[in-house]
Amino acid sequence: MKIPPSLLDDIRDRISVSDVVGRKVKLRRHGREYMGLSPFNKEKTPSFTVNDQKQFYHCFSSGKHGDVFKFLMETEGLSFPEAVERLAGEAGIALPSPDPQAQRREQEKASLYDVMEMATKYFQLQFSSDLGLEARRYANGRGLTAETLSTFRFGFAVNSRDHLKSYLLQRGVSEADMLATGLVIKPDDGRPTYDRFRNRLMIPIEDERGRVVAFGGRILDPDGKPKYLNSPETKLFHKGYMLFNAKRARQAAYEAKAAIVTEGYMDVIALHQAGIPYAVASLGTAFTEHQIAQLWKLAPEPYICFDGDRAGRAAANRAIERILPQLKAGFSFQFAFMPEGQDPDDVVKQGGSNAFHELLAKALPLSDVVWQRELNAGPTDTPERKAALEKRIEDLLRSIQDERVARQYQMSFKSALSNHFWLQSRQQREQKFTGGGARAGRGAGANAALAASSNVSRVPEAGQFTEFEENILGLCVHMPSLFEDYAEQILSLSFHKPGLEPFKQVLAHLILDEEVEHYSDIYAKAPGELEPLLQDLHGKGSQDEDGKRTSPFGWRLASRSKVPQLAYSPGRIFLERLMSYWLSVLEVRDVQADLEQETALALSDCDASDAAFERIQALTQEVHRRREENAREDQELTDEYAKMKSAGVQATLSDCLAELAEKSAD
Numbered sequence: 001m002k003i004p005p006s007l008l009d010d011i012r013d014r015i016s017v018s019d020v021v022g023r024k025v026k027l028r029r030h031g032r033e034y035m036g037l038s039p040f041n042k043e044k045t046p047s048f049t050v051n052d053q054k055q056f057y058h059c060f061s062s063g064k065h066g067d068v069f070k071f072l073m074e075t076e077g078l079s080f081p082e083a084v085e086r087l088a089g090e091a092g093i094a095l096p097s098p099d100p101q102a103q104r105r106e107q108e109k110a111s112l113y114d115v116m117e118m119a120t121k122y123f124q125l126q127f128s129s130d131l132g133l134e135a136r137r138y139a140n141g142r143g144l145t146a147e148t149l150s151t152f153r154f155g156f157a158v159n160s161r162d163h164l165k166s167y168l169l170q171r172g173v174s175e176a177d178m179l180a181t182g183l184v185i186k187p188d189d190g191r192p193t194y195d196r197f198r199n200r201l202m203i204p205i206e207d208e209r210g211r212v213v214a215f216g217g218r219i220l221d222p223d224g225k226p227k228y229l230n231s232p233e234t235k236l237f238h239k240g241y242m243l244f245n246a247k248r249a250r251q252a253a254y255e256a257k258a259a260i261v262t263e264g265y266m267d268v269i270a271l272h273q274a275g276i277p278y279a280v281a282s283l284g285t286a287f288t289e290h291q292i293a294q295l296w297k298l299a300p301e302p303y304i305c306f307d308g309d310r311a312g313r314a315a316a317n318r319a320i321e322r323i324l325p326q327l328k329a330g331f332s333f334q335f336a337f338m339p340e341g342q343d344p345d346d347v348v349k350q351g352g353s354n355a356f357h358e359l360l361a362k363a364l365p366l367s368d369v370v371w372q373r374e375l376n377a378g379p380t381d382t383p384e385r386k387a388a389l390e391k392r393i394e395d396l397l398r399s400i401q402d403e404r405v406a407r408q409y410q411m412s413f414k415s416a417l418s419n420h421f422w423l424q425s426r427q428q429r430e431q432k433f434t435g436g437g438a439r440a441g442r443g444a445g446a447n448a449a450l451a452a453s454s455n456v457s458r459v460p461e462a463g464q465f466t467e468f469e470e471n472i473l474g475l476c477v478h479m480p481s482l483f484e485d486y487a488e489q490i491l492s493l494s495f496h497k498p499g500l501e502p503f504k505q506v507l508a509h510l511i512l513d514e515e516v517e518h519y520s521d522i523y524a525k526a527p528g529e530l531e532p533l534l535q536d537l538h539g540k541g542s543q544d545e546d547g548k549r550t551s552p553f554g555w556r557l558a559s560r561s562k563v564p565q566l567a568y569s570p571g572r573i574f575l576e577r578l579m580s581y582w583l584s585v586l587e588v589r590d591v592q593a594d595l596e597q598e599t600a601l602a603l604s605d606c607d608a609s610d611a612a613f614e615r616i617q618a619l620t621q622e623v624h625r626r627r628e629e630n631a632r633e634d635q636e637l638t639d640e641y642a643k644m645k646s647a648g649v650q651a652t653l654s655d656c657l658a659e660l661a662e663k664s665a666d
Helices: 003-013 017-021 067-074 081-091 099-129 129-140 147-149 163-170 176-182 246-256 265-273 289-298 310-326 344-361 365-377 383-397 402-436 448-451 462-478 480-485 485-493 500-511 520-524 528-537 564-566 572-604 610-665
Strands: 028-030 034-035 046-049 054-060 156-157 200-206 213-221 228-230 258-262 279-282 303-306 334-337 548-550
Touching: 003 279, 003 289, 017 034, 017 046, 017 067, 034 448, 067 081, 067 200, 099 129, 099 156, 099 163, 099 176, 099 200, 099 213, 099 500, 129 156, 129 200, 147 365, 147 548, 163 176, 200 265, 228 303, 246 279, 246 289, 258 265, 265 344, 279 289, 279 520, 289 310, 303 344, 303 480, 310 365, 334 344, 334 365, 365 383, 365 402, 383 402, 402 480, 402 572, 402 610, 462 480, 462 500, 462 528, 480 485, 480 500, 480 520, 480 572, 485 500, 500 520, 500 528, 520 548, 572 610
Parallel strands: 258 279, 258 303, 303 334
Antiparallel strands: 028 034, 034 046, 046 054, 156 200, 200 213, 213 228
16 A cells, blocks of 8 residues: 555644653653653663654664654554554544555645645736736735735735636646635536635635645625635645644744744734744634644644634633643643734734733633633622532533543632632621621721631641641652652641651652652662651551561551542542642641731731731631631542442452352352
8 A cells, every 4th residue: 555645744743743652651841842761772861852843753872763653663563554554543534545546646636736836826926917906005004014925925816707717727727626626616506617716815825834725815895705715625625624824833833932823814924024923823713623733733832812802702712612622731722812902913013023922921821711701601699600600610621631630620720719709708798797898907907807817717636737747758658659749849848747857858859869660669768767767657568477468568558547548449530639638738737827927926016017917817818718628628538538438348248249159159
């Protein structure tokens, strides 16, 4: 079977090298590339790199280099056709049939590219002629320079039914090829074919290899409809798979480490002319999953720039619905809304590239846009309306397929909901008791602020804090990767139980510097004087004289409160939630300590300022809010544990019954 080069290019465009390599190599982002340990040689220091923009991997330790096909051949022993067949299936691309017609179809497709190139040159010729005077005036009125017009190959379609058709026929192009490229339209009533584009400023649409595959036409008649007209879907043009200006933007996006998405191609052209060449535009009303994947090849968090009007907000909402299911760790979008009534073209015309960059600096992350959208959807002043908000958010987050990303969104939105409802309740209480607004520390006076600070409920016992410290470090011994995931939080907390703080630093060295990945390595490499503490926190496994295991590794950890679920084989997501909960409890403990210190200082200072009481008020609010969050999380974890325990007991009972049945049969 002969594989056409265009098919290989299509596969490379749809499948990232990092996605294929990431199945075998643990990759970490390093600037614009990914790095990991070589799959070809044993090594401790990563020397293996992947570059999605350039579509290759390179191994410095072995010297091996190649693309997605080569990687499968090197690591799985596949032949080239086998690698192509597998990746084509993943990309949803049909392989050509192994018959003589395949080559003919590829040649036909190549001839269609030639037709599109001829049409492009024709439109450019008309733009420069006397017939194109109005088109040139319009382009000049938009502020387009001669260099920009040349770079984007602007053209003009004259106001005639068959001007382009006659031009192509004279040069040997068949009507069938004109129909196949969408340049002419065939009426259903049997009348002759006619030019699709008439009296329009023409903008070629190129694929990622720079070949013209379609056109966009802007009507010059002020009353003409539609304002913009694109080529239809053809063998060359699949709008759901393409981005306008993708080829030009790729290198610029790589160098700028950023990418911009606009609603229309005229915005892209205006940004390019203003010195911002890493902009692209979708060619439909909403992003497709293929376009999202292409955008992430340009940058991990592209800026989506929408107009500031109602239509722009609606477009943002459509984008959100398409993006959420595709989210993955390290990849998202930022949203930059233009001022009311303006688009990117207007912004750069009035303020240049600096004004546009100022708007990008104010861009909101996807999570904030989702939160604001749902919060603005309706009031939340009754239990039923609060429940409606919670349900809308839960339904949205359920669409996120990546478990790790979904979990982070759930934690973030749970905190945001808790804070929103708490502040709302607080405002209602203040209005009820103060007649509309005195706040502790200001209108209600200093005494009210101090009283509020001492009324923080559900304070854990001191012994619980010690237990949480032990649990955190014990679980990090059991699963060193958890220490990596939560290193910033763990290292920022002070552990109060004697001996735990230096032990935490030893763990940090072993896990982060020496990169140990299993608890057996921690036992082997930890200093001997820490052996008793290590066994107390985690519990070393033991065997009897016959070699039978008498206790498993981690038995001391599993004997503590809230950790027995280790006996029921919990998933990593549950253990991460557990770790996050313990850390949050300790963080609240530290905030409470700050609150007590601030309160003591205010009480001892007769001239304490309003700022001091505002600080007390803010700390009090944070402690209240986070304790309520922790209480809810504690209950959810307890319920989840009960389910696991019940399932574990039932499984054990089923095994016992099965064993008894076998003995009875014997």
